Amino acid sequence: MTKTLRTPVPKIKRKKLSRLARREELQGYLFILPWLVGLFGITLFPMLFSLYGSFTDYDVTSRMNIVGLRNYVTLFTNDPLFWKSLYNTLYYVALMVPLTTIGSILLALMLNERIAGMRVFRTIYYLPAVLSGVGVYFLWIQLLNPSTGLINTLLGWIGIAGPAWLSDPMWTKPAIIMMKMWSVGGGMLLYLASLQGVPAQLYESAKLDGASAFRRFWHITLPMISPVIFFDVVTSFIGGFQIFQEGYVMTDSGNGGPMGSLLFYNLYMWNQAFKLFNMGYAMAMAWVLFVIVLILTLINLRMSKRWVYYEGGED
Amino acid sequence: MRKKSLFYAFSLLSISFILILTACTPQSRSASGTPTAVSGESEKVTLDFWTFWGSETRRPIIEKIIEDFNQSQDRITVKHTYLPFGDIWTKNLASIAAGNPADVIINDYADVNLRASKNQNTDLSTYLAENNIENRFYPELWKNVLYEDKAYALPFNTDTRLLYYNKKAFQEAGLDPEQPPQTWAELEEYAQKLDKKSANGYDQVGFYPLWGDFGVDSWLINGDNGNGYFNENNEAVINTPDKAYTLTWLKSWQDRLGKQTVDAMKADFGSGVSDPFISGKVAMYIQTGTYNTQIQEFGQDLDIGVAQIPEREAGSGHFSSGGGFVVEIPKGAKHPDEAWEFINYLTDVDAQKYWAIKNFDNVANIEAAEDPEANENAIYKASVDNLADTKVFQVPLSASGYKDLINPHMDAVFLGQETPEQALAAAEKDVQALIEKNK
Numbered sequence: 001m002t003k004t005l006r007t008p009v010p011k012i013k014r015k016k017l018s019r020l021a022r023r024e025e026l027q028g029y030l031f032i033l034p035w036l037v038g039l040f041g042i043t044l045f046p047m048l049f050s051l052y053g054s055f056t057d058y059d060v061t062s063r064m065n066i067v068g069l070r071n072y073v074t075l076f077t078n079d080p081l082f083w084k085s086l087y088n089t090l091y092y093v094a095l096m097v098p099l100t101t102i103g104s105i106l107l108a109l110m111l112n113e114r115i116a117g118m119r120v121f122r123t124i125y126y127l128p129a130v131l132s133g134v135g136v137y138f139l140w141i142q143l144l145n146p147s148t149g150l151i152n153t154l155l156g157w158i159g160i161a162g163p164a165w166l167s168d169p170m171w172t173k174p175a176i177i178m179m180k181m182w183s184v185g186g187g188m189l190l191y192l193a194s195l196q197g198v199p200a201q202l203y204e205s206a207k208l209d210g211a212s213a214f215r216r217f218w219h220i221t222l223p224m225i226s227p228v229i230f231f232d233v234v235t236s237f238i239g240g241f242q243i244f245q246e247g248y249v250m251t252d253s254g255n256g257g258p259m260g261s262l263l264f265y266n267l268y269m270w271n272q273a274f275k276l277f278n279m280g281y282a283m284a285m286a287w288v289l290f291v292i293v294l295i296l297t298l299i300n301l302r303m304s305k306r307w308v309y310y311e312g313g314e315d
Numbered sequence: 316m317r318k319k320s321l322f323y324a325f326s327l328l329s330i331s332f333i334l335i336l337t338a339c340t341p342q343s344r345s346a347s348g349t350p351t352a353v354s355g356e357s358e359k360v361t362l363d364f365w366t367f368w369g370s371e372t373r374r375p376i377i378e379k380i381i382e383d384f385n386q387s388q389d390r391i392t393v394k395h396t397y398l399p400f401g402d403i404w405t406k407n408l409a410s411i412a413a414g415n416p417a418d419v420i421i422n423d424y425a426d427v428n429l430r431a432s433k434n435q436n437t438d439l440s441t442y443l444a445e446n447n448i449e450n451r452f453y454p455e456l457w458k459n460v461l462y463e464d465k466a467y468a469l470p471f472n473t474d475t476r477l478l479y480y481n482k483k484a485f486q487e488a489g490l491d492p493e494q495p496p497q498t499w500a501e502l503e504e505y506a507q508k509l510d511k512k513s514a515n516g517y518d519q520v521g522f523y524p525l526w527g528d529f530g531v532d533s534w535l536i537n538g539d540n541g542n543g544y545f546n547e548n549n550e551a552v553i554n555t556p557d558k559a560y561t562l563t564w565l566k567s568w569q570d571r572l573g574k575q576t577v578d579a580m581k582a583d584f585g586s587g588v589s590d591p592f593i594s595g596k597v598a599m600y601i602q603t604g605t606y607n608t609q610i611q612e613f614g615q616d617l618d619i620g621v622a623q624i625p626e627r628e629a630g631s632g633h634f635s636s637g638g639g640f641v642v643e644i645p646k647g648a649k650h651p652d653e654a655w656e657f658i659n660y661l662t663d664v665d666a667q668k669y670w671a672i673k674n675f676d677n678v679a680n681i682e683a684a685e686d687p688e689a690n691e692n693a694i695y696k697a698s699v700d701n702l703a704d705t706k707v708f709q710v711p712l713s714a715s716g717y718k719d720l721i722n723p724h725m726d727a728v729f730l731g732q733e734t735p736e737q738a739l740a741a742a743e744k745d746v747q748a749l750i751e752k753n754k
Contacts, residue, residue, distance in 0.1 A: 060412045061646065062434035078752055080745065081719055147579035164578040169730065256719060259726040263719070274405050276716045277433050 470679030604698030
């Protein structure tokens with residue numbers, strides 16, 4: 001009875017690798033080595049370092065003492081600018097993500113029509129997505145000029161006195177969001193591709209059943225492109241939280257604009273790190289943002305089960 | 316066998332790590348701060364000098380100064396490295412952290428103490444003990460290079476703000492072009508006479524205090540007897556009756572012209588020919604001394620005069636505000652002795668005089684600043700004279716970053732969301748909380 005408590009597990013004998021196979025294996029590792037170095041050296045190591053640094057008073061040049069949770073406690077209990085910058089960023093993300101998503105879907109729908117010269121239109125609408133960087137912000141500073149800018153001139157034609165976009169704290173963030181709407185071409189391209197992949201027979205049979213254009217859009221188009229919508233929402237969510245340049249370039253010396261209304265989270269973090277040398281504190285801010293984005297993305301993933309339709313099933 | 320290839324992979328990985336790490340490791344330097352080069356006196360030392368002066372005007376000037384230094388002796392060669400203004404100080408931070416900084420760098424007055432407290436620049440007191448050159452500088456500037464009573468930088472240049480006015484506009488308005496306004500009351504009176512209104516708004520605004528280069532901070536110094544936001548004990552003294560009076564006065568200008576006019580006109584201001592003063596949109600304008608070079612370039616036919624910033628009332632003081640740049644030796648620089656020799660030269664009369672004459676920029680060396688040759692230029696002379704009333708403030712370490720707390724309240728006043736008293740009280744409370752937190 002007590003003979004065999006342990007049944008001997010039969011040893012799975014791995015086939016001995018031939019010289020060639022070994023060589024190939026080694027070569028494989030060599031080929032991915034640059035990526036591994038990148039992952040460990042440039043991504044993982046700095047991340048772990050910043051996690052460690054966030055529990056210290058690190059200032060880059062003179063000290064790095066462990067201070068426990070002090071940075072985190074100060075952030076949440078004793079830093080009005082942390083909350084302000086978080087609010088500014090959330091405000092921006094909350095409006096920018098839905099607006100650019102809806103904007104690029106509408107644009108893609110329009111550009112999916114079959115009319116003459118569509119390629120030209122597609123190019124025109126896609127172009128702004130190619131332009132980026134500081135030049136665009138300077139262009140927009142001119143467009144948003146309250147008296148001579150194009151935006152307010154256009155608004156003036158329909159009898160609206162446009163606001164002082166970049167000097168009225170109520171309008172600074174909407175102005176930036178409007179600027180982002182200008183470059184929805186990138187998202188549009190994704191939607192256009194997926195719109196063209198929707199099988200025509202679905203529309204045909206719906207038409208035969210007498211479905212209106214709106215119903216066809218609601219019951220066929222939207223579900224069929226929902227994976228792309230999901231992808232777009234998640235990536236612009238994450239991208240939205242990274243907003244920095246706009247606040248830095250479009251305000252006087254990156255001071256956060258009128259009443260600090262463009263002091264975005266990353267701008268404040270940058271100030272803490274490189275102007276005040278509170279690097280440990282800035283690292284703690286980075287991790288707080290990381291956790292916020294992580295949670296929101298997980299919520300997004302969870303919610304996606306309710307509305308994203310995968311033709312080939314979940315897996 | 317598999318284990319073996321994994322071993323290979325990991326050893327390769329670790330080798331590459333080691334390579335990366337050694338590339339980042341600070342090169343050895345001696346603890347005493349003296350150069351590690353042991354190859355003897357004959358070896359020529361090369362110093363790397365970082366500036367952000369890359370413009371057509373300034374680059375040749377600083378390079379000539381460097382060239383003169385290189386010619387003057389045969390032990391040290393200085394190499395000029397130009398870095399854009401937006402990059403230079405972050406690069407400096409990174410290179411100090413990496414242990415491989417520049418030998419000499421141009422940096423800002425405002426944060427000498429902050430950098431000193433963070434071990435980013437070199438204590439110059441041993442050099443100054445041998446060769447005390449403190450007296451060559453304006454005392455107001457010298458205060459700003461000190462941290463715990465030791466100097467960590469030498470003042471290089473500075474600036475000051477003056478009231479520029481358009482003499483032709485004065486004549487048209489029936490004002491004496493040789494009698495610029497002296498007090499706030501006169502300033503207002505003159506400004507209203509100089510306003511030119513038409514159906515679509517203003518063709519010419521006489522004056523608006525916050526256009527130009529004299530912000531709320533500067534006006535609060537001017538209106539509060541030359542006091543900044545902090546007293547000698549580094550306590551925040553923001554909510555004072557004189558500051559409240561000044562802020563109320565500033566707001567009254569906006570109320571008179573209308574916020575929309577102010578915002579809309581300001582958004583149109585550019586530089587060069589579209590500069591508001593040069594293009595005649597504004598008749599009186601506060602700017603630094605070097606602004607005159609822009610007028611000469613873009614507005615040759617402008618007949619201008621300069622005056623001190625008007626005082627709150629007769630006798631209260633024509634206080635102006637200033638800033639500028641220092642030269643310092645980043646911590647960990649390999650040749651501090653030679654670097655000291657170079658910055659000593661940079662702040663000495665000859666180099667400073669050359670800088671002043673070529674740039675009409677205010678220099679920190681008193682003898683050079685007051686040199687008769689440069690002072691033949693009336694506006695440059697006015698700017699030198701103005702230094703006596705110019706305030707340059709060091710930010711207390713415990714209040715680093717205070718401006719992000721004050722500015723929103725000042726903005727709120729001009730948006731009509733807070734009264735001057737509320738704004739100053741709230742700003743003082745916020746800054747006190749910051750100081751308390753940083754203690």
